[in-house]
Amino acid sequence: MVRTQIYLPKDLHQRLTRLASQRGKPMAQLVRDLIDKGLKEREEGDFSGKEALTKLFAIQATGSPKDLSQQVDHYLYGTPKRKK
Incomplete structure (x- = not known):
């Protein structure tokens, strides 16, 4: 040690x-x-770039939320949404 x-x-x-x-x-x-x-x-919690891109493509394929650009950390990593 x-x-x-x-x-x-x-x-x-x-x-x-x-x-x-x-x-x-x-x-x-x-x-x-x-x-x-x-x-x-x-x-x-593998938050590599590859995993983030995969999630981003999945979000786009299912229809992007209107607040995606402001809340990207929430949608990719599960962090709490930012207050507006």
Whole structure:
């Protein structure tokens, strides 16, 4: 393992301490687990250019929504719609 030092806001540190205690794990292990989980979730969602283009072509084939140009992230990646 590689030793890494980070600075956390006090409230985040308290939440991590509390959760580690509840789970009966050292805080360092909890942080490693949470980072690993977050990275795996990010990697599993393949948002490559190829996938985005495939979705865009599918949207066009079924009839483009009128707000596609303003809400492209919503239609391609599932993010919440932007407020107008």
